[in-house]
Amino acid sequence: MNGTPFPESYWLASAERPVFRKLDGTVTVDTAVIGAGIAGITTAYLLAKEGKNVALVTAGRIMNGTTGHTTAKVTAQHGLIYDEYIRDFGEERAGLFYRASMDGLSFIRRTIEEHQIDCGFSEEDAVVYTNVQNQVSKLEDEFKAYARLGIPGSYSESIPLPVPAIASVKMTGQAQFHPIPYLSHLIREFVRLGGQVYEETTVETVEEGTPSKLISTNGYEVICQDVVSCSHFPVYESGFYYARLHPESSYVIAVASPKPYPGGMYINAENPTRSIRAVHYREEELLLVGGESHKTGQGVPTMEHYEALERFARESFGAAEMRYRWSALDFETLDKLPYIGRSTRKHPRSYVATGFRKWGMTSGTVAALVLTDLIMARDNPYAELFDPSRFEAGPSVKTFIKENANVAKEFVKGKLEWMSTKPEELGPDQGALVRLHGRKVGAYRARTANSICSMPPVPIWVARWNGTTVTGHGIVPATDPGSTAGERLSKGRLSSL
Numbered sequence: 462m463n464g465t466p467f468p469e470s471y472w473l474a475s476a477e478r479p480v481f482r483k484l485d486g487t488v489t490v491d492t493a494v495i496g497a498g499i500a501g502i503t504t505a506y507l508l509a510k511e512g513k514n515v516a517l518v519t520a521g522r523i524m525n526g527t528t529g530h531t532t533a534k535v536t537a538q539h540g541l542i543y544d545e546y547i548r549d550f551g552e553e554r555a556g557l558f559y560r561a562s563m564d565g566l567s568f569i570r571r572t573i574e575e576h577q578i579d580c581g582f583s584e585e586d587a588v589v590y591t592n593v594q595n596q597v598s599k600l601e602d603e604f605k606a607y608a609r610l611g612i613p614g615s616y617s618e619s620i621p622l623p624v625p626a627i628a629s630v631k632m633t634g635q636a637q638f639h640p641i642p643y644l645s646h647l648i649r650e651f652v653r654l655g656g657q658v659y660e661e662t663t664v665e666t667v668e669e670g671t672p673s674k675l676i677s678t679n680g681y682e683v684i685c686q687d688v689v690s691c692s693h694f695p696v697y698e699s700g701f702y703y704a705r706l707h708p709e710s711s712y713v714i715a716v717a718s719p720k721p722y723p724g725g726m727y728i729n730a731e732n733p734t735r736s737i738r739a740v741h742y743r744e745e746e747l748l749l750v751g752g753e754s755h756k757t758g759q760g761v762p763t764m765e766h767y768e769a770l771e772r773f774a775r776e777s778f779g780a781a782e783m784r785y786r787w788s789a790l791d792f793e794t795l796d797k798l799p800y801i802g803r804s805t806r807k808h809p810r811s812y813v814a815t816g817f818r819k820w821g822m823t824s825g826t827v828a829a830l831v832l833t834d835l836i837m838a839r840d841n842p843y844a845e846l847f848d849p850s851r852f853e854a855g856p857s858v859k860t861f862i863k864e865n866a867n868v869a870k871e872f873v874k875g876k877l878e879w880m881s882t883k884p885e886e887l888g889p890d891q892g893a894l895v896r897l898h899g900r901k902v903g904a905y906r907a908r909t910a911n912s913i914c915s916m917p918p919v920p921i922w923v924a925r926w927n928g929t930t931v932t933g934h935g936i937v938p939a940t941d942p943g944s945t946a947g948e949r950l951s952k953g954r955l956s957s958l
């Protein structure tokens with residue numbers, strides 16, 4: 462790819478984010494929220510509105526995790542899922558999931574309207590399509606599931622994009638936005654309500670108790686009654702999350718397209734995945750093409766994924782100029798429902814929100830709504846559905862465990878062992894976990910090959926990276942080296958380590 466842009470998220474490049482200081486002392490609050498992505502920021506904001514004294518603590522800069530590397534469709538259409546949910550959990554719970562997701566969407570829409578946030582929010586229909594004969598019956602079943610659950614939509618044998626398709630299922634009344642101005646507004650409101658935000662502050666340990674104590678890598682503490690881990694991968698030692706979550710990587714490119722875009726948000730049912738939407742934000746008009754999903758650590762070299770997306774954009778839309786490219790990962794749970802609620806029964810005041818399956822714009826928002834009710838000791842209609850302590854080994858769960866046995870093994874191994882890569886062994890545009898000054902850090906060498914930036918410690922399995930990019934587990938993506946808190950080290954200095 463000639464003229465390939467440096468990896469950079471369009472979202473992070475195109476909008477301002479407020480800056481906050483590091484934690485540099487001990488603070489005592491009602492609630493500590495770990496992780497400033499959509500789940501953590503929305504939770505912190507809602508709790509501050511309830512009158513809670515809240516500290517939001519995040520590694521690196523706010524929104525630098527998966528939230529800054531999304532495609533930002535705001536929808537209850539999470540691929541083909543409702544037929545499967547009906548089979549696995551029954552109609553009532555499948556319907557609950559739809560209503561929860563729509564509540565997430567409604568909350569975002571209402572907040573944007575009330576606060577008049579300029580974030581490119583637009584109502585769009587969401588469409589799953591296929592061009593593969595053996596997927597057609599799955600789309601038909603999904604549409605039957607819509608009918609059973611009362612989900613507004615339609616079935617068609619085509620789509621209005623210049624992309625081959627033989628069947629599609631549409632869910633009407635969905636939306637898209639630019640997440641950064643939206644969340645920047647929420648975080649400013651949070652601060653106005655008395656909330657504290659600490660960037661560049663990685664939580665190393667949580668001593669769960671009454672109160673709980675968060676200890677940062679630089680030794681400072683947050684003492685709190687309730688602790689909420691919205692850190693993508695939970696920070697707690699307890700709960701066996703490393704064996705109950707599996708990471709999937711995906712890639713996105715933003716291109717200038719000569720063809721007019723007819724509107725709508727699209728995703729195909731088959732592999733390789735293709736996710737399509739347009740962006741109209743201020744002066745900018747871009748086409749986003751995402752996909753190439755694969756189990757993290759098991760993909761082909763990263764550039765091949767971007768090349769495949771670029772080829773698709775060129776052949777389908779005549780898109781010539783790639784303006785941005787980025788990648789990230791998201792977690793999937795054993796039964797494909799997020800884990801939102803009390804982390805374990807043993808620690809009722811430690812909460813978690815994770816496992817959004819690449820649909821965290823709605824699910825991360827739902828998480829904030831559910832967690833706020835739990836912390837405020839109120840009933841929530843979705844609390845039981847998402848309870849992390851549930852476990853039902855339906856057929857799809859058994860298949861999942863079988864398929865992911867290797868990944869789970871790597872999780873455990875990665876948790877226990879340190880990466881052996883030395884910083885000076887990193888090639889240009891490469892990332893890995895390394896030891897630096899005796900600490901484990903994610904490190905990335907820029908393409909100019911004369912600087913490396915280290916990132917806050919990444920406590921898990923990225924050790925099994927494919928040797929091309931580090932996105933941590935959403936902590937600080939290597940695609941954004943300019944804004945990490947880490948040290949910038951000259952090659953000369955590295956070689957003397």
Ligand SMILES: Cc1cc2nc3c(=O)[nH]c(=O)nc-3n(C[C@H](O)[C@H](O)[C@H](O)COP(=O)(O)OP(=O)(O)OC[C@H]3O[C@@H](n4cnc5c(N)ncnc54)[C@H](O)[C@@H]3O)c2cc1C
Pocket residue numbers: 495496497498499500501518519520521522523524525526527528529530531532533534535536662663664665691692693694696710711712713751788789790791814815817818819820821822823824825934935936937
């Ligand atoms: C390519 C791609 C496309 C996607 N497209 C869509 C889409 O169109 N629609 C949709 O709904 N969803 C989409 N998703 C999913 C969605 O973006 C995520 O589910 C969501 O952003 C996750 O938000 P989060 O707040 O849980 O995590 P994150 O945004 O990752 O935030 C977690 C934060 O916690 C911090 N952190 C981690 N560990 C620590 C620690 N120990 N101490 C302090 N801080 C810590 C991290 O630095 C990070 O800032 C997509 C995902 C990917 C990968």
